[in-house]
Amino acid sequence: MKKTARAHTNIALVKYWGKKDTDLIIPMNGSISLTLDHFYTDTTVEFDPSLTADSFILDGQAKQDQKLVHFMNHVRKLANIKTFAHINSTNHVPTAAGLASSSSAYAALALAASSAAGLNLTAKDLSRLARKGSGSATRSIYGGFVEWIAGEDDLTSYAVPLEEHTSWKIAMIAIVLNSAQKKISSRAGMQTAQTSPYYPAWVKTANDDLKSMRQAIETRDFELLGTVAESSALKMHALNLSSKPHFSYFMPESIIAMQKVEELRTMGIPCYYTMDAGPNVKVICEEENIAAIIDHLSKVFGKDQLLVAHPGEGAKLITNEGIEAK
Ligand code: PMV
Numbered sequence: 001m002k003k004t005a006r007a008h009t010n011i012a013l014v015k016y017w018g019k020k021d022t023d024l025i026i027p028m029n030g031s032i033s034l035t036l037d038h039f040y041t042d043t044t045v046e047f048d049p050s051l052t053a054d055s056f057i058l059d060g061q062a063k064q065d066q067k068l069v070h071f072m073n074h075v076r077k078l079a080n081i082k083t084f085a086h087i088n089s090t091n092h093v094p095t096a097a098g099l100a101s102s103s104s105a106y107a108a109l110a111l112a113a114s115s116a117a118g119l120n121l122t123a124k125d126l127s128r129l130a131r132k133g134s135g136s137a138t139r140s141i142y143g144g145f146v147e148w149i150a151g152e153d154d155l156t157s158y159a160v161p162l163e164e165h166t167s168w169k170i171a172m173i174a175i176v177l178n179s180a181q182k183k184i185s186s187r188a189g190m191q192t193a194q195t196s197p198y199y200p201a202w203v204k205t206a207n208d209d210l211k212s213m214r215q216a217i218e219t220r221d222f223e224l225l226g227t228v229a230e231s232s233a234l235k236m237h238a239l240n241l242s243s244k245p246h247f248s249y250f251m252p253e254s255i256i257a258m259q260k261v262e263e264l265r266t267m268g269i270p271c272y273y274t275m276d277a278g279p280n281v282k283v284i285c286e287e288e289n290i291a292a293i294i295d296h297l298s299k300v301f302g303k304d305q306l307l308v309a310h311p312g313e314g315a316k317l318i319t320n321e322g323i324e325a326k
Contacts, residue, residue: 002046003115007107007140007315009039009093011172011274011282013229014209015236016135016148017202018194025135026157028194029206030150032213033139036172037312041104043089045112051084058089071106071133072113078129079117087113101276102186106133107140111315126315127159136186143313145217147210162217166311169287170222174307175297177253177279184247186277192247193239202239206232226272226284233274249278256300257281264296 016031054072056063068087076082089105110130114121121129123141127148130137139146142161151157193199209232216225240248254275261273261283269292271285285293287310294306 001116001118002044003112004042004044004318005108005111005115005315006040006042006318007104007111007137008035008037008143008312009041009101009104010035010136010139010146011276012136012139012232013145013225013274013284014206014213014232015276017190017236017239018199019135019190021153022191024154024157025131025138026153027135027148027150028203030148030210031139031206032145032147032162032210032217033136034145034170034172035140035143035312035314036309038307038309039093039104040312041089041091041093041108042318043087043105043108043112045085045087045109045116047081047083047085047116049083051086054084054087056087056089059091067133068109071109074129074132075110075113075117075119078114079119081117085113085116101136102134103136103140106130106137107315109133110137110141111317115317123314124158124160128154128157130315131157141315144311147214161314162214164314166217168217168220168311170225170311171285171287171290172309173283173285173290173293173297174309175257175281175283175301176305176307177251177257177281183278184249189240189247189249189277192243192245193236194243196239196243198235198239198242202235205235222270222286226270229274229284230272233276237275249275251279253301254279254281257283257297260297260300264293267296269293269296 010033012031012033014032016027018028020026107130127138127141138148138159144164144166145162146159148159209228212228258273264271269289271283274282
């Protein structure tokens with residue numbers, strides 16, 4: 001069977017940064033994210049008995065990827081099959097936006113590959129499967145606000161929707177800063193970060209952050225949501241600055257972007273920033289303030305560097321005719 005799935009990228013408001021099991025990808029702490037509408041991955045999987053290895057095409061180019069083969073082995077084990085597959089993936093993310101995170105990639109692959117293998121997994125089990133490809137993909141199975149329950153093992157570490165179809169007019173503006181600098185993968189980065197003397201404090205405070213974030217979403221408290229998100233991101237980057245060896249994802253422009261957001265706040269426009277395993281800054285705001293924020297940011301950044309996204313949907317199977325009912 002040939003199956004195609006679409007999954008959207010998500011940005012964490014309370015970050016995941018560090019694992020207690022590197023093989024199964026069990027995180028040290030829970031995390032909460034917002035799935036976005038504009039950035040997504042479409043992946044088609046077809047198992048073919050004539051293949052002697054998995055074949056992978058990403059954005060039209062043949063690729064070798066050990067991580068992906070490892071993931072497909074999990075799918076084969078689950079479906080009790082030995083067949084290899086054709087995998088064809090397209091990222092619908094503006095080039096160099098740094099938003100083509102593995103979250104949409106492994107969420108789409110988990111759904112397409114498990115369906116093509118004849119499995120009909122529940123959303124919970126899909127999130128457990130996606131987790132084995134990439135931690136953040138666990139959350140992209142659902143739309144809107146999503147929590148990844150850290151758990152202790154394969155069975156207890158999965159995502160739950162907090163508000164799949166949110167009516168809250170919340171938005172994220174990605175400030176795209178091209179980086180010539182060599183990227184440190186999230187996998188390597190979070191492993192090094194765990195050497196920081198502050199790591200125990202990160203884990204300890206994550207639980208309070210999760211509690212406040214759930215409350216902020218429930219009560220539509222934008223100030224609380226933004227304050228906690230900004231603090232979680234800064235704590236994550238502080239781990240990188242204090243690990244052995246220390247490293248950072250900041251570019252000079254990342255700092256300028258953060259200062260612009262802080263300036264906007266002093267001007268009375270509520271907005272907050274977050275940053276992941278790359279130099280791009282994402283501004284969290286409410287719909288009514290997008291125009292004013294873009295206006296201020298365009299004093300230092302080009303309009304083409306500013307991409308606006310809204311809450312997006314969970315992973316879906318798609319056909320040529322559109323979304324498949326599931
Ligand atoms: O699961 P990965 O390898 O995409 O790592 C995600 C790490 C962060 O994006 C920095 C934080 C997060 O929770 O998504």
